[in-house]
Amino acid sequence: MNDSTRQLLAKLEQATAATTTEPMDDETAMLRESWLAFGQLVGTADTESEPRVKVPRKSRSAGWTVKFIVALAASLLVAFAAWTILNRSSGYVELSPEIAETSELPATASITAEVTEAPKGSAPVDVVDKFAWEDSFDEQLASTSQAIRSVQADWSGGDRRYSLLLDQFEQFSSELGEGSL
Amino acid sequence: MTTAEPIGIETDRLTSWFDQHGAAVRGYLRGLVRRDDVADDLTQDVFRRAWQARSNYEEQGTPRAYLLRIADRLVIDRARKLRPEVSLDDVGWSAAEPPDHAPAPAAGLMQSEARHQLDAAMERLTTAQRRVLLLRYYSDMSFAEIAETMECPLSTALSHCRRGLLALRQIIAE
Numbered sequence: 226m227n228d229s230t231r232q233l234l235a236k237l238e239q240a241t242a243a244t245t246t247e248p249m250d251d252e253t254a255m256l257r258e259s260w261l262a263f264g265q266l267v268g269t270a271d272t273e274s275e276p277r278v279k280v281p282r283k284s285r286s287a288g289w290t291v292k293f294i295v296a297l298a299a300s301l302l303v304a305f306a307a308w309t310i311l312n313r314s315s316g317y318v319e320l321s322p323e324i325a326e327t328s329e330l331p332a333t334a335s336i337t338a339e340v341t342e343a344p345k346g347s348a349p350v351d352v353v354d355k356f357a358w359e360d361s362f363d364e365q366l367a368s369t370s371q372a373i374r375s376v377q378a379d380w381s382g383g384d385r386r387y388s389l390l391l392d393q394f395e396q397f398s399s400e401l402g403e404g405s406l
Numbered sequence: 407m408t409t410a411e412p413i414g415i416e417t418d419r420l421t422s423w424f425d426q427h428g429a430a431v432r433g434y435l436r437g438l439v440r441r442d443d444v445a446d447d448l449t450q451d452v453f454r455r456a457w458q459a460r461s462n463y464e465e466q467g468t469p470r471a472y473l474l475r476i477a478d479r480l481v482i483d484r485a486r487k488l489r490p491e492v493s494l495d496d497v498g499w500s501a502a503e504p505p506d507h508a509p510a511p512a513a514g515l516m517q518s519e520a521r522h523q524l525d526a527a528m529e530r531l532t533t534a535q536r537r538v539l540l541l542r543y544y545s546d547m548s549f550a551e552i553a554e555t556m557e558c559p560l561s562t563a564l565s566h567c568r569r570g571l572l573a574l575r576q577i578i579a580e
Contacts, residue, residue: 226560226561230560230561230564233565233568234564237549237564238549240544241542255575256568256571258575259574263527266524267433267543270514270523271436305424385562
């Protein structure tokens, strides 16, 4: 950089500085005046001149929403799996007729049986599974089927009686037609 | 290099750049092309380029200088492409340009007058003078950085600046 370039650089840096308090020569002052006028012109023209372009902004809540949905789905999956396992375990108990025999629970009792045990120190609770098999149902089924059969027999008998009545009506009608009555 | 940065950080960085330097980039482009619609398009291009080149961005200098260099390059490229057409269509485009921004009547009048004066002044400057003055005004670049951006020697950039200021003095005095 030669001297003239260095001098010009110093002048222009001073003339175009944001603020300056240093004394300046005539040419620098003139350049400064032009620079300030230029700045005022650009500043006035730039008023309300905000860019009207759109920059995509990142949605900050999107990541958290996705994480929340994933966590919710995972917890629902775990809950469903646990429910399925427990339900399957209790299903064995329901189908096992031994559960109804409260006096002789096997040592390998199922989970549900353990759950339904009375807590220690409290009053004993009867272990009754409402879904357990009962022999009285057999009797009820037998009596119900018997009742159905009797109803069917009565219906058949009624049918016969109805046929007989029809025959009598027909006979009455024919006699009425012949004028024998 | 910022190749390993997550995309969220890069998005935040570009968003903050836009908030802090978008008006300066747009003003610089508006001063060079003297058309609002083109300035808007080019401003969008500047940030699009910055986004595309985000993996190559290096923390050297200021973001504003970086963005203004992209803007300057885009204007030069556009001028090269449109050089045969600019002189033919410039008047027509200016006449057909729809009014925009619609500020309050008094402020709009003052702003419009300032724009006309600025456009008239810029019209009488050479492209190199416009570039060096606008880069100096909108960026915090040194004259050495401006010369580097303009791909010319420092003495040439200084000369453009001095002549531009002298021309402006004459234009404003008229």
